[in-house]
Amino acid sequence: EAQVTQNPRYLITVTGKKLTVTCSQNMNHEYMSWYRQDPGLGLRQIYYSMNVEVTDKGDVPEGYKVSRKEKRNFPLILESPSPNQTSLYFCASSFAGGSNQPQHFGDGTRLSIL
Amino acid sequence: QKEVEQNSGPLSVPEGAIASLNCTYSDRGSQSFFWYRQYSGKSPELIMFIYSNGDKEDGRFTAQLNKASQYVSLLIRDSQPSDSATYLCAVSQAGTALIFGKGTTLSVSS
Numbered sequence: 001e002a003q004v005t006q007n008p009r010y011l012i013t014v015t016g017k018k019l020t021v022t023c024s025q026n027m028n029h030e031y032m033s034w035y036r037q038d039p040g041l042g043l044r045q046i047y048y049s050m051n052v053e054v055t056d057k058g059d060v061p062e063g064y065k066v067s068r069k070e071k072r073n074f075p076l077i078l079e080s081p082s083p084n085q086t087s088l089y090f091c092a093s094s095f096a097g098g099s100n101q102p103q104h105f106g107d108g109t110r111l112s113i114l
Numbered sequence: 115q116k117e118v119e120q121n122s123g124p125l126s127v128p129e130g131a132i133a134s135l136n137c138t139y140s141d142r143g144s145q146s147f148f149w150y151r152q153y154s155g156k157s158p159e160l161i162m163f164i165y166s167n168g169d170k171e172d173g174r175f176t177a178q179l180n181k182a183s184q185y186v187s188l189l190i191r192d193s194q195p196s197d198s199a200t201y202l203c204a205v206s207q208a209g210t211a212l213i214f215g216k217g218t219t220l221s222v223s224s
Binding site for chain 1: 145146148156157158159160163165202204206207209210211212213214215216217
């Protein structure tokens, strides 16, 4: 089954404790992206990757890191999480053509930073 | 700041009616336009995408694009209660970034 898999689905943690949210897709997609969704602010792009070893900042990259060492994986790293990073996070992927192609979304990760 | 604007709603229509959802965008260089549906607590799912001026139909859904007016819309014919959701307009910036509107909440009453 074609899918984008995020883990964990839910996480409650404390300020300053490094965490990684994993994202994996099995569709051989070149483009991958991370978004956060907050009430009243909608979906905002954090980082995107056009291909392996190619990443770039979206609208709200502060406090986040990403890497793209393999085509299928695009982890989101919070080196020192803070309460303002409490949010619902989505990973998405699409075929070559970047954001001009429809994106497939993972089921989301709900992060709470205390 | 490149923006995508949508009325937040809620837009309320009776079952069987046509629902009309609208979106405007600020970047004239935008190339691709998407409508996603999102149920509460779920991930966005693609409804329609459109690249060229004009209309594109898929079942009960029609996307309309007018690049001169920087306007894209989604029409839902024969609205059903199961169509009740938040509809997100998304615009591609040069094939790299994707900018979403804040979404319009649609409520279809039976």
